[in-house]
Amino acid sequence: AKIKGADVLVIGSPLYWHNICGSVRTLLDRFYGPVESGSLKGKLFFLFQGAAPEKWMLEAGDYTMRRFASLYGLSYEGMATNRKEAVRLSAKI
Numbered sequence: 664a665k666i667k668g669a670d671v672l673v674i675g676s677p678l679y680w681h682n683i684c685g686s687v688r689t690l691l692d693r694f695y696g697p698v699e700s701g702s703l704k705g706k707l708f709f710l711f712q713g714a715a716p717e718k719w720m721l722e723a724g725d726y727t728m729r730r731f732a733s734l735y736g737l738s739y740e741g742m743a744t745n746r747k748e749a750v751r752l753s754a755k756i
């Protein structure tokens with residue numbers, strides 16, 4: 664209910680084994696079915712941190728979040744992978 668009422672949703676994940684970590688992925692999995700597509704509103708921001716991420720790993724996480732946002736009706740505002748990007752992204756809140 665809180666997620667449904669939120670204007671801003673921030674999802675953060677460490678980069679584990681080249682991708683979004685298991686617990687965040689499980690959260691996305693659990694939406695599938697119980698949460699009706701298009702039933703959320705507001706902005707989605709994604710924070711994704713790895714120790715030494717390669718470009719394709721970051722792109723995979725960004726792609727998943729973009730698709731998640733689009734399926735459930737959120738406006739995907741983008742991903743930050745370091746402090747500098749997070750500061751830039753925060754201007755969109």
Ligand SMILES: Cc1cc2nc3c(=O)[nH]c(=O)nc-3n(C[C@H](O)[C@H](O)[C@H](O)COP(=O)(O)O)c2cc1C
Nearest residue numbers: 676677678679680681682712713714715716717720
């Ligand atoms: C199980 C595990 C798998 C990880 N896999 C990756 C990985 O594939 N690529 C990467 O860049 N960092 C990887 N890391 C590093 C984490 O992304 C990093 O520890 C996390 O972002 C938290 O940062 P910190 O350790 O500086 O607090 C992994 C860490 C763990 C514990």
